[in-house]
Amino acid sequence: MAAPRRGPSAIGPSPRCRSRFGTLRGARPLLERWANVSDAARGCAMRTDSIGHWLKSERETRRLSIEEVASTTRIPRKTLESLEEDRFEDLPSGVFVRGFIKAYATVVEMDADEVLARFDSERPQALPPAPLATVQRRRGYGALVLAITTFALFAIIVATFSLVRRAPAQDDPIELSSALPCLVEAAKAERSYYGPSTTVTPIESSLC
Known part of the structure; x- marks a missing residue:
């Protein structure tokens, strides 16, 4: 007589397989915890880099x-x-x-x-903001430099204007002094032409 066949409901994992499944089921939380630890470690390493x-x-x-x-x-x-x-x-x-x-x-x-x-x-700002006293001191130096520069420019302008006004007054004596020798030579030539008895007083007086 043939042995009765077991139905699908009667078939199940062997005790060895059940023990393996239980081991894997128990190891799953450990694996998840290890993954979380690895992520945290990577995050810490990223922050320390x-x-x-x-x-x-x-x-x-x-x-x-x-x-x-x-x-x-x-x-x-x-x-x-x-x-x-x-x-x-x-x-x-x-x-x-x-x-x-x-x-x-x-x-x-x-x-x-x-x-x-x-x-x-x-990396905060390498240079902190300058104190107020330092800023005011720099502004004071800037005003002093500006005043000195303005005064120097004004002095240069006044000196240049004075030289320009004096230039025509200095030209006349120079031209007159250069013309006097020519007039004296002309008077001598005229005196020699008319002879020694002729005077050239009117000519000299007219020149003066």
Whole structure:
């Protein structure tokens, strides 16, 4: 007599399979916890990295070359290298650096506002605002320099005007003194022509 066949409801996993399933079911929370820990560790590593290293890591993750970033952002490669190496002293002022960071973050699909906020928190303004006394002192120096410059220009204008007015008065004596020898020679020639008995007193008096 043939043995009765078991229906589908009677078929189930063997005890060994049930133990394996139980082990996997129990290991699932551990795997999820490990994944959460890994994400937290990556976030901590990202926060501890510098701005330049953070940007470079995101670029390499997306398999972008620095030439591609330079071509897209139209920023020179040398500037991007200085940015990735945190050599901010080789870059222009803060306004330009913020523009470079924003363009770089946009290309590598990062949150530009978050990157800029972190940049501002890590690198405050290098030069604090000048005290009020210093500003007033600089303004005082500027007013003094302006007054001295104005006085010097006024003195130069007055001296030039005086020289221009004196120039015609000095020309007349010079012309007269240069003409006197010619008149004396003419008188001598006229005296020799008329002889020694002829006087040239009227000529000399007319010259005077």
